Amino acid sequence: MKSAVETLNPTRVRLTVEVPFEELKPSLDAAYKKINQQVTVKGFRQGKIPARVIDQRFGRGAVLEEAVNDALPKFYTEAVNEGELNVLGQPEVDITELKDGELLAFTAEVDIRPAVEIPDYSGIEVEVDAVEVSDEDIDKSVEQLRERFATTSPVERAAQDGDVLTLNLEAKVDGEVLEDGVAQGVTYTVGSGELLDGIDEAVTGVEAGGSATFTSELKGGSAEGKEAEVTVEVTEIKSRELPALDDDFAQLASEFDTLEELRADSRKRLEQMKKYDQATQAQERVLDELLKLVEVPMPEKLLEDEIQTRKHNLVNHQLGQMGLDLAKYLEIQGKSEEEFDAETKEQAEKGIKTQFLLDELVNKEKLNVSQEELTEHLMRRAQSSGMSPDQFAQAVVEGGQVPMLVGEVARGKALAVVVEAATVKDSNGEVIDLDDEDETAETVEATEAAETEGDEKPEA
Numbered sequence: 215m216k217s218a219v220e221t222l223n224p225t226r227v228r229l230t231v232e233v234p235f236e237e238l239k240p241s242l243d244a245a246y247k248k249i250n251q252q253v254t255v256k257g258f259r260q261g262k263i264p265a266r267v268i269d270q271r272f273g274r275g276a277v278l279e280e281a282v283n284d285a286l287p288k289f290y291t292e293a294v295n296e297g298e299l300n301v302l303g304q305p306e307v308d309i310t311e312l313k314d315g316e317l318l319a320f321t322a323e324v325d326i327r328p329a330v331e332i333p334d335y336s337g338i339e340v341e342v343d344a345v346e347v348s349d350e351d352i353d354k355s356v357e358q359l360r361e362r363f364a365t366t367s368p369v370e371r372a373a374q375d376g377d378v379l380t381l382n383l384e385a386k387v388d389g390e391v392l393e394d395g396v397a398q399g400v401t402y403t404v405g406s407g408e409l410l411d412g413i414d415e416a417v418t419g420v421e422a423g424g425s426a427t428f429t430s431e432l433k434g435g436s437a438e439g440k441e442a443e444v445t446v447e448v449t450e451i452k453s454r455e456l457p458a459l460d461d462d463f464a465q466l467a468s469e470f471d472t473l474e475e476l477r478a479d480s481r482k483r484l485e486q487m488k489k490y491d492q493a494t495q496a497q498e499r500v501l502d503e504l505l506k507l508v509e510v511p512m513p514e515k516l517l518e519d520e521i522q523t524r525k526h527n528l529v530n531h532q533l534g535q536m537g538l539d540l541a542k543y544l545e546i547q548g549k550s551e552e553e554f555d556a557e558t559k560e561q562a563e564k565g566i567k568t569q570f571l572l573d574e575l576v577n578k579e580k581l582n583v584s585q586e587e588l589t590e591h592l593m594r595r596a597q598s599s600g601m602s603p604d605q606f607a608q609a610v611v612e613g614g615q616v617p618m619l620v621g622e623v624a625r626g627k628a629l630a631v632v633v634e635a636a637t638v639k640d641s642n643g644e645v646i647d648l649d650d651e652d653e654t655a656e657t658v659e660a661t662e663a664a665e666t667e668g669d670e671k672p673e674a
Contacts, residue, residue, distance in 0.1 A: 215231065215232065215233050215234070215237060215289055215292060215293070216231070216232045217229055217230065217231045217232075217292070217293035217296050217297065218230045219297040219299065222323070223511070224328050224329070224511035225302075225325055225326060225327075225328045225511045225512065225513035225514070225516075226323065226324070226325050226326065226513065226514075227297075227299065227323070227324065227326055228321055228322070228323045229290070229293045229294070229297065229305075229321060229322040229323075229324070230319075230321050231289055231290070231293045231319065231320055231321070231322070232317060232318075232319045233285070233289055233317070233318040233319070234317065235313070235314075235315050235316050235317060235318065237285075237289075238281055238282075238285055238318060240285075241281040241282070241284040241285035241288075242277065242278075242281045244281070244284055245277050245278075245280035245281040245284060246265050246277060248280060249272065249276070249277065249280065250262070250263050253271075253272065255267060255271060265277075274314065278312065278314065282309065282312065282318060285318070286307060286320065289318075289320075290305060290307070290322055293322070294324075299324075299326050300326055300327040301324045301325065301326055301327075302324070302325040302326060302327055302513055302515075302516050303324065303325055303513075303515055303516060303519065304324070305322040305323060305324035306322065306323045306324070307320055307321070307322045308320060308321050308322075325513035325514075325515050325516055326513070327513075327570065327573075328510065328511040328513070328570065330508065330510055330570050330571055330574040331508065332508075332571075332574055332575055332578055333504070333507035333508045334507075335503075335504055335507065335632050335635055335636065336635050336636075338500055338503045338504065338507075338632070338635070338636040338637070339503075339636065339637040339638075339639070340496060340499040340500055340503060340636060340637075340638055340639075341499075341638075341639050341640070341641060342492050342495045342496050342499065342638060342639070342640055342641070342646065343488075343491075343492060343495060343640065343641055344492075344640035344641045344642045344644070345485060345488045345489055345492055345640070346488075347481050347484045347485050347488065351484055352477050352480050352481055352484065355480045355483075355484060356459070356476065356477060356480055359467050359468075359480075360456050360457060360459065360463065360467070361456065362467075363456075363457050363463070363466060363467055364454050364455060364456050364457070365454075365455050365457075366378050366452040366453065366454050366455070367452060367453060367455070368450060368451065368452050369451055369452065369453045370421075370422070370451075371421065371451070372418075372419045372420060372421045372451075373404055373417050373418055373419065373420050373421070373448060373451050374404065374418060374419075375404050375405040375414075375418065376403070376404060376405055376453075376454050377403070377404045377451055377452060377453055377454065378401065378402070378403050378404075378451075378452040378453075378454055379401070379402050379403075379404060379417060379448055379450065379451055379452070380399055380400070380401060380402075380448075380449045380450040381397075381399075381400045381401075381402055381417070381446050381447065381448060381449065382397070382398050382399070382400070382446070382447040382449060383395075383396065383397045383400060383444060383445070383446055383447075384396050384444070384445045385432065385437075385442040385443070385444045386442060386443045386444075386445075387432075387437050387440050387441070387442050387443075389443075392435065392436060392437055392442070393436065394435045394436050395432075395435065395437070395442065399449075402417075403454070404417060404418060410430040410432075410433065410444060411430050411431065412428045412429065412430045412444075413428065413430070413444075413446060415428070416428040416444075416446055417446060417448055420448045421448070421451070422448055422449060422450055422451050423447075423448070423449070424447075424448055425445060425446060425447040425448065426445075426446055427443060427444065427445045427446075428443075428444055428446070429441055429442070429443055429444070430442060430444055434537060459473060460473055461473055464476040492640070492646065493648050496633060496636075496638045496646065496648060497629055497630075497633055500629070500632055500633045500636045500638070501568065501629060501632075503636075504571065504632055505564065505567055505568065505571065508571060510566075510567040510570050510571060512563060512566065512567070513566075516566060517559070517562055517563060517566060520562040520565065520566060521555075521558055521559055521562045524558055524561065524562055525540075525558060528540075528543075540554075568625075569621075569625065572624075572625035572628040572629060573621070573624075573625065573628075575628040575631065575632070576624045576625065576627070576628045579628065579631055581624055581627045581628060581631075582624075583620050583623045583624050583627070587623050587627075588619060588620060588623055591619060591622065591623045591626075592606065592607055592610070592619060595619070633648060634648075
């Protein structure tokens, strides 16, 4: 086999490959064997039909087609390896010559990973938000905890802001009750802003057993977006009472004996979370500065595929789970389709450039990923996906995505090298030391886990 490489542009090449016919013999033998198993010819046992009979009955062309389809991936791979190419995606193959008994020739155009020069990043300097926790921040944190331990009790009075109501709802459009416009026993907190626009004003002042009618635009269902006449009946009213902010509350809601200790712990947790946010902000801003220092050629086909993948994931997964389509999403975002497409393209380009640049940095710095680092990354990804580590690991292995995870960890280490070399200052002008970033991340994750467990506690 002979092959040659022609560079079409910095991200695409054309391979020209010539294969002597004798090198097709293994694939021809396999083609005859495959056809033998699939057809029957009177007078011959299945699997024992001579090649000349197959040629006569089914045509030599069918055999050659089967053989070439079998052989092309092998010869293409050999040509790629011979040319020492780092290819991206699937090639566009064109058979230019096929002479029975003489020669197979074909071309293959394919995107390749562009050469990337690592810039001098030692002078990068970025500014991040300072870590500042105010008394108001602590008050808000404690108040959120207090909300989780609120109790409710029935009252015999008109509904007011903050009450928890049980409602029956009926929606009409053009005087007709909608099939999906009736709901019974709906729990609603007055003032929460949920359900429908105008419902808070409608139920305020209504006693149990009373009802009110108001007009609102429906947010979902068969008549989404239409104006409906909604009748709401209040069947029960409960007042919501918050526990007193004292040492008893601290003992109820935490492992601390006093409110002062609880507030001190809240300050510590908020500081850790803001440090983690600060470290994340530093990484993002350092990466933005790094990308400004280098030009990365963009493979067009890879960019098109990435844009389509991002749109598909948004429309079919994220928006689908929320019951939205792209048109409704753009309306909510206040964006035109052209603006959305431009933003998606910009994000896709940044993602591809980032991967190319950090992968090159991984190679230059000879960064390796340990089993421990991979396991820690897997645990974090599992937590964010809502799956157990075992379930996530199984899905990763079955999907052949272990190399993808290894790449994510390696690129993270590469970015950490750049961040470490950069100067990071906060908005007060203080130089930030990000060495304890991993410890901070672990603390934040533990905090989030503890808060999740707290959400599952029954109300007192």
